Amino acid sequence: xxxxxxxxxxxxxxxxxxxxxxxxxxxxxxxxxxxxxxxxxxxxxxxxxxxxxxxxxxxxxxxxxxxxxxxxxxxxxxxxxxxxxxxxxxxxxxxxxxxxxxxxxxxxxxxxxxxxxxxxxxxxxxxxxxxxxxxxxxxxxxxxxxxxxxxxxxxxxxxxxxxxxxxxxxxxxxxxxxxxxxxxxxxxxxxxxxxxxxxxxxxxxxxxxxxxxxxxxxxxxxxxxxxxxxxxxxxxxxxxxxxxxxxxxxxxxxxxxxxxxxxxxxxxxxxxxxxxxxxxxxxxxxxxxxxxxxxxxxxxxxxxxxxxxxxxxxxxxxxxxxx
Amino acid sequence: xxxxxxxxxxxxxxxxxxxxxxxxxxxxxxxxxxxxxxxxxxxxxxxxxxxxxxxxxxxxxxxxxxxxxxxxxxxxxxxxxxxxxxxxxxxxxxxxxxxxxxxxxxxxxxxxxxxxxxxxxxxxxxxxxxxxxxxxxxxxxxxxxxxxxxxxxxxxxxxxxxxxxxxxxxxxxxxxxxxxxxxxxxxxxxxxxxxxxxxxxxxxxxxxxxxxxxxxxxxxxxxxxxxxxxxxxxxxxxxxxxxxxxxxxxxxxxxxxxxxxxxxxxxxxxxxxxxxxxxxxxxxxxxxxxxxxxxxxxxxxxxxxxxxxxxxxxxxxxxxxxxxxx
Numbered sequence: 001x002x003x004x005x006x007x008x009x010x011x012x013x014x015x016x017x018x019x020x021x022x023x024x025x026x027x028x029x030x031x032x033x034x035x036x037x038x039x040x041x042x043x044x045x046x047x048x049x050x051x052x053x054x055x056x057x058x059x060x061x062x063x064x065x066x067x068x069x070x071x072x073x074x075x076x077x078x079x080x081x082x083x084x085x086x087x088x089x090x091x092x093x094x095x096x097x098x099x100x101x102x103x104x105x106x107x108x109x110x111x112x113x114x115x116x117x118x119x120x121x122x123x124x125x126x127x128x129x130x131x132x133x134x135x136x137x138x139x140x141x142x143x144x145x146x147x148x149x150x151x152x153x154x155x156x157x158x159x160x161x162x163x164x165x166x167x168x169x170x171x172x173x174x175x176x177x178x179x180x181x182x183x184x185x186x187x188x189x190x191x192x193x194x195x196x197x198x199x200x201x202x203x204x205x206x207x208x209x210x211x212x213x214x215x216x217x218x219x220x221x222x223x224x225x226x227x228x229x230x231x232x233x234x235x236x237x238x239x240x241x242x243x244x245x246x247x248x249x250x251x252x253x254x255x256x257x258x259x260x261x262x263x264x265x266x267x268x269x270x271x272x273x274x275x276x277x278x279x280x281x282x283x284x285x286x287x288x289x290x291x292x293x294x295x296x297x298x299x300x301x302x303x304x305x306x307x308x309x310x311x312x313x314x315x316x317x318x319x320x321x322x323x
Numbered sequence: 324x325x326x327x328x329x330x331x332x333x334x335x336x337x338x339x340x341x342x343x344x345x346x347x348x349x350x351x352x353x354x355x356x357x358x359x360x361x362x363x364x365x366x367x368x369x370x371x372x373x374x375x376x377x378x379x380x381x382x383x384x385x386x387x388x389x390x391x392x393x394x395x396x397x398x399x400x401x402x403x404x405x406x407x408x409x410x411x412x413x414x415x416x417x418x419x420x421x422x423x424x425x426x427x428x429x430x431x432x433x434x435x436x437x438x439x440x441x442x443x444x445x446x447x448x449x450x451x452x453x454x455x456x457x458x459x460x461x462x463x464x465x466x467x468x469x470x471x472x473x474x475x476x477x478x479x480x481x482x483x484x485x486x487x488x489x490x491x492x493x494x495x496x497x498x499x500x501x502x503x504x505x506x507x508x509x510x511x512x513x514x515x516x517x518x519x520x521x522x523x524x525x526x527x528x529x530x531x532x533x534x535x536x537x538x539x540x541x542x543x544x545x546x547x548x549x550x551x552x553x554x555x556x557x558x559x560x561x562x563x564x565x566x567x568x569x570x571x572x573x574x575x576x577x578x579x580x581x582x583x584x585x586x587x588x589x590x591x592x593x594x595x596x597x598x599x600x601x602x603x604x605x606x607x608x609x610x611x612x613x614x615x616x617x618x619x620x621x622x623x624x625x626x627x628x629x630x631x632x633x634x635x636x637x638x639x640x641x642x643x644x645x646x647x648x649x
Contacts, residue, residue, distance in 0.1 A: 142522030143532045143552045190644075192516055194536050194544040196467055196568070204468045204568050206546040208534045214522045218534050218548060220470050224568045236532075236552035238524025318646050320516070 007068035116301035139239030149222030150229035174221035331393035418627030420489025440620025441627025447605025464570025475561030483527025491529030
């Protein structure tokens with residue numbers, strides 16, 4: 001299928017190459033910064049454009065991948081849906097739950113397929129934890145803790161640094177864990193959050209959710225570390241526990257010299273046969289090819305936005321937010 | 324030579340405190356009293372001292388200080404009795420289970436002119452002391468956020484009975500870290516939001532897991548997990564962890580992560596054996612010195628009370644689902 005990639009930064013580049021590996025043909029790359037579009041287009045023998053809305057509507061495009069800053073997702077997804085294109089959209093789906101609902105309605109009206117990149121659902125280690133919970137091996141789960149983050153993202157441009165646009169670490173990064181927790185345990189009832197959102201820039205957030213079946217979850221997100229990236233998970237049941245720490249990896253390397261001059265930090269490596277990002281595209285392709293229900297359904301993406309947005313509202317007001 | 328007595332072996336920490344007293348050359352473990360005579364007599368035998376069944380006789384047995392390791396709700400009455408007898412008091416944590424009891428204990432000791440200490444041995448963990456020194460020296464600059472845990476296995480027994488413990492995991496596992504935060508940052512608590520409940524299926528009707536969102540002076544944001552969420556098969560009793568996010572850097576303390584990984588075919592269970600310091604000895608040593616020097620213990624009743632306030636406010640928050648001022 002013929003694919004247009006909108007947003008040619010870090011994630012757009014990844015999605016273009018993985019989509020290409022899963023049978024999609026990258027025909028056009030769009031970015032308001034034409035040089036970025038050209039650089040990616042060149043890798044895929046595609047056309048480059050800086051008018052992304054026009055690109056979305058091109059008749060020869062069948063699928064659109066949206067990897068632009070969060071607040072622009074909705075307009076592209078709606079335009080693509082209205083033009084009858086299937087859509088892959090990076091997370092978070094939209095910046096507000098209201099826009100999420102509106103965009104989801106447009107997708108449903110047009111009958112196109114929408115997959116939002118909640119890629120943590122495709123991470124093998126997270127899936128292994130989910131399977132253990134589902135098969136009851138640790139009994140009834142009463143507490144979950146997740147931790148994700150490291151250095152402040154040096155994303156293209158400064159949009160991550162603008163909390164109004166990105167929502168900071170809670171909305172942009174912890175949303176992965178909030179979505180995964182909901183994937184495994186169902187809908188939370190209320191959410192409470194504290195977040196730093198400093199202009200240094202430096203961000204750190206703690207989100208607590210309550211689930212009526214008798215479960216509390218605590219999600220820590222950091223863009224406050226001077227370096228590195230780490231993920232930790234702890235799931236506690238009445239008959240056992242499962243924990244995960246990305247620091248415990250099979251490969252750990254440290255270079256005597258780096259491009260910067262001095263020696264490098266220890267960089268852990270945990271290679272997998274197929275990257276979770278590719279599994280995401282394989283899932284999307286299988287949905288289109290065989291009608292197989294994908295791991296992330298459109299409603300899930302709106303729910304994730306609703307939770308993370310509720311968390312930020314709680315951080316602002318100091319009160320829990322009902323979901 | 325400080326003449327020390329132990330009031331009740333209901334709390335398992337009494338074992339380490341008794342052993343610590345016996346390790347000091349400037350103290351003597353004179354007697355044990357317990358409202359469970361068999362428990363008290365057995366403990367006295369283990370620690371080479373005598374058991375005194377009658378409380379008045381115990382208080383009149385030439386003691387200078389007592390360590391109170393009873394069930395939480397009995398701390399007040401035993402403290403009042405000891406203070407009235409002119410004895411220095413080291414109370415197990417939490418100092419009390421209600422604001423009223425905590426205040427009464429402080430007042431009883433003040434008016435009797437005796438010292439009152441709270442058993443927060445975590446202040447004597449070497450890694451905690453090292454990070455506190457770094458924080459104080461400004462190595463990490465202003466501290467903006469802290470995330471903490473005090474997880475544990477369910478201790479069972481009276482800990483799960485509200486009439487004796489005053490509360491569940493939130494009562495048991497909030498005060499250590501609340502005290503460390505005050506002591507390490509030199510700030511007081513402003514407010515708390517708490518979610519807790521009986522969620523882990525532990526053999527009690529009380530909360531077995533709690534999550535606290537706290538604010539301290541100057542806007543430092545803090546989350547803390549107070550739990551009995553550790554599985555029976557977990558390699559150790561639990562943990563004390565803190566991650567400080569500061570202006571100049573980040574520092575993580577996993578206070579008991581000085582451990583051997585032990586694999587023992589007789590138990591068929593992997594275990595972590597802590598080899599770090601001896602925090603209980605540090606705590607008891609200060610108490611003995613405070614008795615000998617007739618001074619306040621380093622960790623006061625007031626410190627215990629400040630940590631208790633956080634716990635009481637946390638329960639209020641959990642019941643009202645609102646942030647509560649401290």
